[in-house]
Amino acid sequence: MNNIQVSFSIKDLENLTGIKAHTIRIWEKRYNLLCPNRTDTNIRNYSLESFQKLLNISYLNNNGLKISKIANLKEEEIPIKVREIASRAKVEDHAINALKMAMINFDQVLFYSTYNNLLENKTFSEIFYSVFLPLLNEIGLLWQTNTITPAHEHFISVHIKQKILLNIERLQSLEPQPTTRTFILFLPENEIHDIGLLFINYQLRSKGYHTIFLGESVPMKSLCDLLEFFKEVTFVSYFTVQPDEASIPKYINEFNDLLLQKSNTNFYLMGPKLASLNLKSIPKQIHTFTSIESLVKEL
Template sequence: MNNIKNQFSIKDLENLTGIKAHTIRIWEKRYNLLEPKRTETNIRYYDLKSFQKLLNVSYLNNNGYKISKIAKMKEAEIPQLVREIAAETNLESHAINAFKLSMLNFDQALFYKTYSSLLKEKEFKAIFYDIFIPLLTEIGLLWQTDTITPAHEHFITTLIRQKILINTEIIQSKQTNKSTKTFVLYLPDNEIHELGLMFINHQLVSKGYHSIFLGQSVPIESLVELQNYYDEIIYLSYFTVRPLKEDVLNYFNDFSNLVIKKPNTKFWVLGQILNDVDINQLPQNIKTFNSIQSLMEAL
């Protein structure tokens, strides 16, 4: 069964571009900017070409160009002008749009081309903070609203994962660890969203720390063994969907009772699940963070 999405409703376009459906309809009727198609049952839809054009039109509009002027441009002039503006200003917005288009078209070449262009202006750390984090946030919302399929999400996150791994390996191959602290990075049972944790691992390694990355779905019991190998451990995890909100405090208590056996052992956690947790109820030696940036600043 083919679940790949190549037809978009006006609501999909609103979710993907941030432009209200009402505005899209006005642009369509008044300026003929888009030409919706119809299914055999006479339902209106937009194709990938329409989505790409709307992204470009929105980009120009946000950079001071009036819709009336954009509407008079030839089709080929619009993307050319977008490229010229992106080369001078607002690189982040243009790159995020390009990555979205890459995702929707399953276009690896566009992903690599966009990433290579970014590398000319930014280091990998800045690309992740300025481009990938906002992009991943948008992708999460698009998935929740059924605008994209899981196939789209897996496609783009796999490519981002590759870049994190490559950049981490480059640092590790050149670095000699001298840190007395050991960071153990893992995700709890049934948690598979590891990109944030992978980037934290990259940042720890780049700062010279000894980092052990265990990855997805690790039971608490299996973490105890590491106490026999290292004297000063900071366990670090990222709660995106697991444990469930109602189970978080019990998870922390279990972790404290089973794993935190030595005074130099700590547990650092971040993730959206923690938004509803009263941090004043947390056991000693457990600390939470509201972002990757705040965690890095605590080092």
């Protein structure tokens, strides 16, 4: 484990574990489960070890152990009990907790060991859907509440990207179907969150489709060049931050006028920014999806 000193407020622990601050205080007072340090003004301050212990306590409690029983366990028995339950129960929750610890500690070894353990019983796609996606959703909330720093978010994002790219690389020998359409994957200008798009690229390639991955912040006009090279084109994009909600209808209409004038071109679109979009008003060759899974099932 890295020798990085990390301390947490009770609000940080609430955000990271999902356990309400009021409940944490009760567990401390009634069961002496955590022993926080206190500032001169009597504000609680928790160590990294306390955070790890609370994650384990939360896991045991969520899997049916009463808090009074957990309190009677010796300190060294708690992680052992977690491993016992994780080995025969839902491993995803345990893996997500382990990856949170890897993120907080910038611990690459823990990230790789957790991932490799998951690979023993799951495919890469199953890991992405059941572990990586929920983790990324949680991290987004933690970043918004200032519980973690951009460095933490970048650490976990880069490692997940590496796994997607590694799995895409393994598909290089898989030739696209001779009659397949071409999928062009891109993010609009000023949009840099490409993990979802990378995974869609992996799914398309694994199904034998021809893909062109352009990545982040692509000007709309530059996409015109690709229509000269490929006959049947489906554009794919993911709106996480950009464009802003007020600008999305204008973006969609401009995209339709510029790039979708041929009947064999389409635009697949998804992302949280689409939540307020009036679907009845969009052009017929633009298709929206609520999740990566729903898009993949459409293929």
